[in-house]
Amino acid sequence: MxxxxxxEKPVAELEDKIDELRRMSETDGINISEEVARxxxxxxxxxRATYAKLTxxxxxxxxxxxxxxxxxxxxxxxxxxxxPLAGDRSFAEDNAVVGGLGRFENRPVVVVGTExxxxxxxxxxxxxxxxxxxxYRKVRRLVELASRFALPILSFVDTAGAFPxxxxxxxxxxxxxxRSTDAFLSAPVPILVTVIGEGGSGGAIAxxxxxxxxxxxxxxxxxxxxxxxASILWRDTTQAAAAxxxxxxxxxxxxxxxxxxxxxxxxxxxxxxxxxxxxxxxxRAIATxxxxxxxxxxxxxxxxxxxKYLAMSRExxx
Amino acid sequence: xxxxxxxxxxxxxxxxxxxxxxxxxxxxxxACNQMIFxxxxxxxxxxxxxxxxxxxxxxxxxxxxxxxxxxxxxxDLPKAPVDxxxxxDQKRYTDRLKENRSKTHxxxxxxxxxxxxxxxxxxxxxxxxxxxxGTMGAALGEGVVAAAxxxxxxxxxxxxxxxxxxxxxxxxxxSLMQMPRTTxxxxxxxxxxxxxxxVMTDPTTGGVTASFAMLGxxxxxxxxxxxxxxxxxVIEQTVRETLPEGFQRAEYLLQHGMxxxxxxxxxxxxTLGRLIALxxxxxxxxxxxxxxxxLIQAA
Ligand SMILES: [Zn+2]
Numbered sequence: 040m041x042x043x044x045x046x047e048k049p050v051a052e053l054e055d056k057i058d059e060l061r062r063m064s065e066t067d068g069i070n071i072s073e074e075v076a077r078x079x080x081x082x083x084x085x086x087r088a089t090y091a092k093l094t095x096x097x098x099x100x101x102x103x104x105x106x107x108x109x110x111x112x113x114x115x116x117x118x119x120x121x122x123p124l125a126g127d128r129s130f131a132e133d134n135a136v137v138g139g140l141g142r143f144e145n146r147p148v149v150v151v152g153t154e155x156x157x158x159x160x161x162x163x164x165x166x167x168x169x170x171x172x173x174x175y176r177k178v179r180r181l182v183e184l185a186s187r188f189a190l191p192i193l194s195f196v197d198t199a200g201a202f203p204x205x206x207x208x209x210x211x212x213x214x215x216x217x218r219s220t221d222a223f224l225s226a227p228v229p230i231l232v233t234v235i236g237e238g239g240s241g242g243a244i245a246x247x248x249x250x251x252x253x254x255x256x257x258x259x260x261x262x263x264x265x266x267x268x269a270s271i272l273w274r275d276t277t278q279a280a281a282a283x284x285x286x287x288x289x290x291x292x293x294x295x296x297x298x299x300x301x302x303x304x305x306x307x308x309x310x311x312x313x314x315x316x317x318x319x320x321x322x323r324a325i326a327t328x329x330x331x332x333x334x335x336x337x338x339x340x341x342x343x344x345x346x347k348y349l350a351m352s353r354e355x356x357x
Numbered sequence: 358x359x360x361x362x363x364x365x366x367x368x369x370x371x372x373x374x375x376x377x378x379x380x381x382x383x384x385x386x387x388a389c390n391q392m393i394f395x396x397x398x399x400x401x402x403x404x405x406x407x408x409x410x411x412x413x414x415x416x417x418x419x420x421x422x423x424x425x426x427x428x429x430x431x432x433d434l435p436k437a438p439v440d441x442x443x444x445x446d447q448k449r450y451t452d453r454l455k456e457n458r459s460k461t462h463x464x465x466x467x468x469x470x471x472x473x474x475x476x477x478x479x480x481x482x483x484x485x486x487x488x489x490x491g492t493m494g495a496a497l498g499e500g501v502v503a504a505a506x507x508x509x510x511x512x513x514x515x516x517x518x519x520x521x522x523x524x525x526x527x528x529x530x531x532s533l534m535q536m537p538r539t540t541x542x543x544x545x546x547x548x549x550x551x552x553x554x555x556v557m558t559d560p561t562t563g564g565v566t567a568s569f570a571m572l573g574x575x576x577x578x579x580x581x582x583x584x585x586x587x588x589x590x591v592i593e594q595t596v597r598e599t600l601p602e603g604f605q606r607a608e609y610l611l612q613h614g615m616x617x618x619x620x621x622x623x624x625x626x627x628t629l630g631r632l633i634a635l636x637x638x639x640x641x642x643x644x645x646x647x648x649x650x651x652l653i654q655a656a
Binding site for chain 1: 499524529534535536543586
């Protein structure tokens with residue numbers, strides 16, 4: 040069952056009508072092919088038009104769409120021999136972070152990412168993709184493992200942010216995030232990051248510093264959630280749409296500020312309309328960028344990554 | 358304690374009542390509500406002589422307390438693009454910047470200086486909570502990078518006093534990107550084999566805590582400083598529990614293994630000097646004034 044967002048209503052209505060016609064033709068044997076074709080074309084046009092001019096706030100909703108492919112979907116499709124690894128070796132296993140070893144196009148890699156879950160059970164299991172310190176320490180472990188064995192790292196970012204809890208703070212949420220970022224910036228292996236949904240604040244940057252950072256067309260990346268920003272700066276959570284607009288959190292904005300490297304286009308109607316096509320597009324982007332990075336000497340690769348980050352925010356947007 | 362605070366204070370309090378006490382002579386401790394003679398506070402480094410509460414310090418005070426008398430020089434920090442997003446909430450970001458600049462006489466929420474601490478050379482960065490709540494934007498990140506470069510150039514340890522309300526939301530993702538950028542600054546100092554010491558002051562929160570503020574070789578905090586990643590209100594709303602006593606305070610972090618020590622302000626200079634000497638194989642206390650040191654070139 041497809042879930043529709045509020046602004047997709049006109050499309051939803053057309054698609055309902057098409058379904059209804061199809062049912063009618065099955066029961067009554069009426070020839071409806073012409074009408075269905077007309078409506079399908081209309082729905083398609085409507086969808087195209089809607090998605091061609093999504094507002095930042097609408098993108099926030101698309102990025103958080105429950106049926107959007109999540110990290111484990113990417114791993115299942117793009118990584119063979121996937122061998123999950125677990126634990127931070129000091130306190131616990133945190134399922135908000137998934138990752139391990141596997142092969143990408145036959146080459147051994149380390150894959151890591153935040154996983155939000157697809158239904159109530161898996162969402163609870165993965166804590167809605169909000170990691171605790173253990174999760175970030177597991178990330179760091181995997182990055183160090185990749186560094187030792189010269190394995191490229193594929194990182195998938197999809198999180199509302201780090202989990203804000205008492206225990207998480209007690210066990211050093213801030214330190215865990217800082218050390219994870221530190222590990223990403225030290226690793227002498229190629230790091231390819233893809234923001235596939237929501238890139239939320241420090242919990243995202245902990246897995247986000249790479250040689251190539253891709254963003255899916257309708258994903259978002261922000262320093263605080265639009266709701267959080269609205270409640271602090273506007274003192275009114277209903278101003279989230281205005282905050283989303285002001286914060287410049289879309290892939291296009293981030294590309295213009297040169298804070299990410301590349302935008303990966305999504306199918307018409309967003310990644311949730313065609314997860315397979317979306318995942319394959321991400322796979323192609325990674326496959327295209329990887330050889331160039333593998334060709335670099337490890338020290339040069341790391342130096343280039345640091346230079347890229349140091350150059351950021353020194354110049355105004357293009 | 359001076360005779361003045363002991364004997365004159367209660368009398369004045371009785372005679373005048375709180376509102377008529379001249380602001381410039383007396384101040385009230387926000388922790389214990391005692392009236393304190395301002396001259397006395399200068400002597401105690403803004404630590405309440407009654408309850409030991411560490412009041413927030415201004416940048417210049419911090420520099421004076423940290424460096425040996427008259428030994429420090431402030432450096433000009435590189436400029437960063439102003440208001441890259443063209444941000445406006447209820448107010449224009451450029452207006453907020455202007456207001457804060459005229460109110461604080463600072464360009465940004467960080468000041469960097471070099472000088473000596475008990476005779477040992479050091480580069481010191483002090484975050485200004487009084488400037489837009491010490492939030493981290495491009496200029497601050499660039500300042501931390503400049504401080505690290507200066508430390509490497511001078512082959513001196515880097516000491517950062519942190520104070521931050523978190524991200525500079527008005528700079529959006531540019532603010533978030535200062536987390537990796539400042540982390541690289543720490544790596545430069547680390548790879549040059551130089552000590553990096555963090556002194557967390559009240560409050561240090563958000564992205565600053567989750568980047569350079571938690572990456573010190575030595576982690577120090579001032580007593581009772583609020584230190585954390587997530588805000589207390591957000592945590593309460595998420596977990597729907599009352600927060601434990603002393604949660605996210607310096608002593609709590611010390612107990613949870615996140616700090617090396619909690620150091621009262623009057624002992625800070627000596628502690629920093631001793632740590633520098635130990636980590637850099639120097640005798641302590643050093644006696645001589647070191648040679649003049651090279652300055653960083655503006656980018
Ligand atoms: Zn007091």
